[in-house]
Amino acid sequence: MDFAYSPEHEQLRTTVRRFAEAEMAPLVEEAEESERFPRQLFRRWAEVGLLGVRYPEADGGAGFDKLADCIVREEFSRICQSFASSWSAHTHLGIWPIWRTGTPEQKARFLQPALRGEKIAGFGLSEPDGGSDIRAMKTRATKVDGGYRLTGSKMYITNAPIADFLLVAARTAPELKPDSISLFIVELPNPGFAISSLKKEGIRASETGLIYIEDAFVPDSCLLAGREGTYPVLLESLSENRVGVAANCVGIATAAFEASMAYAEERKVRGKPIGSYQAIGHRLADMAAEIEAARWLVNYGAWRVDGGTIDAATAAKVKLTAADMALRVTESAIRLHGGAGIMREYPVGRHHRDALVYVIGEGTAEIQRNIIARSLGF
Numbered sequence: 001m002d003f004a005y006s007p008e009h010e011q012l013r014t015t016v017r018r019f020a021e022a023e024m025a026p027l028v029e030e031a032e033e034s035e036r037f038p039r040q041l042f043r044r045w046a047e048v049g050l051l052g053v054r055y056p057e058a059d060g061g062a063g064f065d066k067l068a069d070c071i072v073r074e075e076f077s078r079i080c081q082s083f084a085s086s087w088s089a090h091t092h093l094g095i096w097p098i099w100r101t102g103t104p105e106q107k108a109r110f111l112q113p114a115l116r117g118e119k120i121a122g123f124g125l126s127e128p129d130g131g132s133d134i135r136a137m138k139t140r141a142t143k144v145d146g147g148y149r150l151t152g153s154k155m156y157i158t159n160a161p162i163a164d165f166l167l168v169a170a171r172t173a174p175e176l177k178p179d180s181i182s183l184f185i186v187e188l189p190n191p192g193f194a195i196s197s198l199k200k201e202g203i204r205a206s207e208t209g210l211i212y213i214e215d216a217f218v219p220d221s222c223l224l225a226g227r228e229g230t231y232p233v234l235l236e237s238l239s240e241n242r243v244g245v246a247a248n249c250v251g252i253a254t255a256a257f258e259a260s261m262a263y264a265e266e267r268k269v270r271g272k273p274i275g276s277y278q279a280i281g282h283r284l285a286d287m288a289a290e291i292e293a294a295r296w297l298v299n300y301g302a303w304r305v306d307g308g309t310i311d312a313a314t315a316a317k318v319k320l321t322a323a324d325m326a327l328r329v330t331e332s333a334i335r336l337h338g339g340a341g342i343m344r345e346y347p348v349g350r351h352h353r354d355a356l357v358y359v360i361g362e363g364t365a366e367i368q369r370n371i372i373a374r375s376l377g378f
């Protein structure tokens with residue numbers, strides 16, 4: 001067992017932190033206020049090699065591993081979870097299954113332009129009547145000459161309002177079996193896709209859409225992997241991404257902790273910095289301990305991904321632990337700030353709203369518990 005980051009991983013963290021502080025932080029306030037994602041970031045991320053971190057160089061990536069991907073996520077989320085969420089929907093959810101199983105033509109047409117920041121990706125699984133319950137999926141794809149016709153709807157889809165393509169899950173057979181669900185790469189605009197933007201409490205600058213799909217034609221060339229029934233790839237993708245999202249949670253909590261440390265020194269009560277009161281010191285100690293524990297669980301999850309041994313229950317444990325931790329730590333940060341914690345002038349309210357997203361998105365905490373309980377035989 002080795003608990004040290006390699007010099008390459010350390011160097012990556014330093015570089016990404018410098019980049020995020022210099023080029024992402026100045027965009028946060030305007031993006032959060034306007035609830036608009038600054039699209040130019042995708043090009044910039046590509047220029048500095050931060051879009052394809054965990055993909056092999058042969059496929060247009062940077063050739064790092066999952067641990068590196070988690071380090072990038074932590075550093076991005078430390079600055080702005082909205083930006084990190086859009087990045088995640090693009091670099092993982094929208095393209096990982098294409099990298100894993102796409103045809104050479106699909107990789108050239110979608111994966112590589114996405115890694116170059118030329119096309120923005122998203123992923124459509126959740127529906128108005130079925131977020132947690134994938135078996136309730138109503139979106140159907142009917143085979144027609146030269147392709148498929150899709151009809152249905154998708155809810156809460158990250159990047160949908162700004163995406164150039166979406167990876168969309170649809171039922172290709174009526175039975176409730178995993179292989180009755182297939183994945184389609186849908187180029188936008190598509191006349192059958194009507195996308196509207198949703199207003200959110202958390203990750204406000206990450207654009208989220210509701211999609212009505214009516215008789216949308218998708219050519220055969222855009223059926224992922226050229227075959228129906230790719231649902232198992234989706235499950236693999238979700239497991240890996242839950243480890244990634246857990247790293248995002250560590251990043252959000254770190255931001256809240258750092259803001260709290262600064263406030264504990266700056267704010268004086270009865271002539272003394274509040275950090276000198278034991279109650280505040282203990283609060284900070286709990287925050288530090290919880291963040292550290294979650295970070296090492298995330299690193300373990302990344303190690304399992306890199307070794308090809310990640311399973312759904314382990315990924316669920318990592319995500320559940322980190323998401324709940326981020327919620328507790330960000331709430332603690334608000335309490336530590338007193339009234340200032342409620343004011344928008346301070347960032348901790350935003351961190352808490354953003355942390356709330358991750359006890360829901362990518363599978364709610366209850367769903368993670370269901371997955372873990374199943375692995376225990378219940």
Ligand SMILES: Cc1cc2nc3c(=O)[nH]c(=O)nc-3n(C[C@H](O)[C@H](O)[C@H](O)COP(=O)(O)OP(=O)(O)OC[C@H]3O[C@@H](n4cnc5c(N)ncnc54)[C@H](O)[C@@H]3O)c2cc1C
Nearest residue numbers: 123124125126130131132156157158360361362363364366
């Ligand atoms: C900001 C944001 C971005 C998102 N981005 C995307 C995206 O890019 N692509 C995408 O496909 N989806 C996305 N989602 C959707 C997200 O994955 C779902 O919201 C989530 O899976 C929960 O589904 P739901 O909202 O339908 O809640 P529901 O499934 O209706 O759940 C409601 C409540 O019931 C509980 N519950 C449901 N089933 C069970 C059960 N079997 N046992 C115990 N409790 C249960 C849930 O835990 C929850 O508390 C996003 C969501 C948010 C908030």
